Amino acid sequence: MPMPSTDARCQIIAERIRELGLDGLLVTTAPNRRYLSGFSGSAGTLLVTGGRRELFTDGRYTVQSAQQTQGFGIHIASANPVLRAVEFARDNEIRRIGFDDADVSVNLFRRLEAIEGVELTAAGGLIEELRLTKDEDELALMRRAIKIADEVMALAEESVKPGVTERSVAAMINAAFLEAGADGPGFDTIVAGGRNSALPHHWPSNYAIAPGDPVVVDMGALVDGYHSDITRTFCAGGRTPGFMVVYDIVLAANRAGIRAAVAGTACAAVDASARAVIESAGFAEYFDHGLGHGVGLEIHEGPRLAPGSEAVLESGMVHSIEPGIYLPDWGGIRIEDLVLVNAEHPQTLSQYPR
Known part of the structure; x- marks a missing residue:
């Protein structure tokens, strides 16, 4: 119906x-x-x-x-x-x-x-x-899609181990969405290990994940036409000191972007709040995409959170906040959450631990 x-x-x-x-x-x-x-x-x-x-x-x-x-x-x-x-x-x-x-x-x-x-x-x-703004019926469907993605991300983290291929992890994720009650993945699942993780939209390959590799997992569920979108980055075999240096910067940028996503704020200003964290850490040239985008019936909706955007956030919008640092000779780290914009404190919809 x-x-x-x-x-x-x-x-x-x-x-x-x-x-x-x-x-x-x-x-x-x-x-x-x-x-x-x-x-x-x-x-x-x-x-x-x-x-x-x-x-x-x-x-x-x-x-x-x-x-x-x-x-x-x-x-x-x-x-x-x-x-x-x-x-x-x-x-x-x-x-x-x-x-x-x-x-x-x-x-x-x-x-x-x-x-x-x-x-x-x-x-x-x-x-x-x-x-652009979601009504309660839409939000109910998106919350279901987000909950399923959180559950499947837990399975993904368990499966990211040295020796496992990117493609096998992606296949597990796609099957898990169906088993969890989603209509399927909302977009092409990204699993990127080692240097491949420096490619923001890498296609899962037969690369075997190595110990210490950063592994970016970007995925979302589809429920009655509505999407979720979440990214976590894991370190195969356990987090290393080098991994944590970059990870903590990206996490701080993610948190800054979420705090700034308040109704009435210019989209460019939200992007700038997260970008400033990465720039101050000396990694400005390694964050070369916008901070986020709207999500709903399409995985990429307006308005974009990006430099030069003239749009302003409104209550009821659902946006991704997804800063990243991508180092070609090492790999990349991206952390993405969906937030519901409101007049005071943005609500983080994604719940899987960062």
Whole structure:
């Protein structure tokens, strides 16, 4: 069954459509379709107006679309669902239609433009803006995904031992998500040992972890479309003094970033608070990515916590805080937690010990 919040979300979008002088809005991306309707199929288009909600999909989803949505007219299209949605709009005198210009290709736009009787208007970002802050239904799903990731991280730490390959640890993690009740991993699991850990998005290989290796484990669970995201760095065989020198700096940066993630704070300032810790320790050049990103129906959502970002945090946003130091001739350390932004004290959602 769809989440009860889908009705309220559609009402908000309908109001924004009216404010923009539009008669309707085409929704073509999978996360936005699911957010407004509950429909999780891989193909489909929504048409939302002030008074009606329509879902266009294909025959593979005849039953699923009816099971997952409420209040939507279901249309099984033999052709491209987007084309069918625009033809439906034309036939029902829905003239001025907004569309996601970041998703619709030039080729598809030309085909849509050829349909007489409708006017297409770029309106990308309307739903993404609404998705920036999470409602209680979303937070409940994310807490489940986070709890599962915490549980699986405990298994990962137990499995990180000298002689074990990165790939075998990653395979164990992916299987453990399913056994724990998740729909699967939320993204490609990262297990990076030794010098590979200096590569922020390393793909697990057959490298056999050696004693003293830093091992970065970055993973997340998927629960009803919502993601979790957590990173811990272990030292194979036990933490060494050299490992702890770098680890303590990254941990201090992680804590500084979490403290700064308060509603009303500029995203660039949150990044700067953590980055200053690493810079003061002399490792500025070895932290070369942003501090974090929003998480929800997509693993990477806005706004980014990064230098130059003009966005400001709002209560209800869920963000990753993930500073790292990456030394090419040794390895890397990254520590990542998800936090719920509020007006006073950010709530750390990830609970696995750092």
